[in-house]
Each structure stands twice: as C-alpha cells, then as structure tokens.
Amino acid sequence: MRTRVLPTRRRNGRGDTFGRATEGIARAMGTPWFLVGLTLFVAVWMGWNTLLPKGLQFDSAGIGFTALTLVLSLQASYAAPLILLAQNRQDDRDRVQFEQDRQRAERNLADTEYLAREVVALRLAMRDMASKDFIRAELRSLLEELDRRDAADAGFADETGPTIARG
Secondary structure (H helix, E strand, O other): OOOOOOOOOOOOOHHHHHHHHHHHHHHHHOOHHHHHHHHHHHHHHHHHHHHOOOOOOOOOHHHOOHHHHHHHHHHHHHHHHHHHHHHHHHHHHHHHHHHHHHHHHHHHHHHHHHHHHHHHHHHHHHHHOOOHHHHHHHHHHHHHHHHHHHHHHHHHHHHHOOOOOOO
C-alpha cells in the first residue's frame, strides 16, 4: 500500500480554498491598482530613505536600496508560482469545459442524425399515403357508381313493382 505524504484535495469545495486564494492574488496582481500601489510603495520607500535624516532611514540609498531589492525579489519569487497555480487551475477548468462541449456536440449530432432519419421515414410514409385529390376522385367515382346503381334499381323497380328500401 502506498502512503500519501501530501494530503489529497477534498472534493467538497473547502479543500480548494488555497486554489481560490491563489487565483484571487494572481487576479489582483494583474490589475492597474496593484501596479499603482506597488509604485507608490517603492516611491515612498525611496523617498523615506533618501529625504529623511539618517537616523530615520532604514535602507541606504548609498548601497542601492538593498532591503527594497530583497522585498521586491521576495514578492516576485512568490508571484510567479501563484500565477502558475492560477493558470493551472484555469487550464483544468478549460479542460472540463472542453469535455462538456465535446459531449454536448456529440449529443447534438446524435439528435440531428435521429431527426434526419425520422424526416426521411416521414417522407417515405407520405409517398404511400393517399392525397386529398386522390381521395376526392375515389369518392366521386363511388358516388357515380352508386348513382348508376340507384338509377338501374329505379328502372328495374318500375318494371317489377315497388322495391324494398335499403338501410
């Protein structure tokens, strides 16, 4: 049996908190407000350590703002993996969406093929059905035949006497 060193992701949504936080941070880093805030932070840092008296400065401009460089490097070293994690989550969502789209397209194709077969079957069935004009012509010919019989029966009844009414 294999033991797991790292905990597995929970599927109930609560285990995904870190991923959602990662996406939130990555999304915030891509906004103009983040860039404005970072610019203001660097400007205040540099202004503080350049313009204030030496006793209040904590990062010397003479040695190239070493602490500022370290802070920005640390921020960048965390930003890159957070952005990659957020991108991986988006790739996973895109993969799931692609699979759902593919399944939907397959169902639509199957439905379309079924409907096409049904339409063909209806067209074939319609060829075998009697048309309105055909039924009218048949009814007229039957009426004419009945009229001829009635006329023949009426002529035969005159010669032999009264006829029995048919019901």
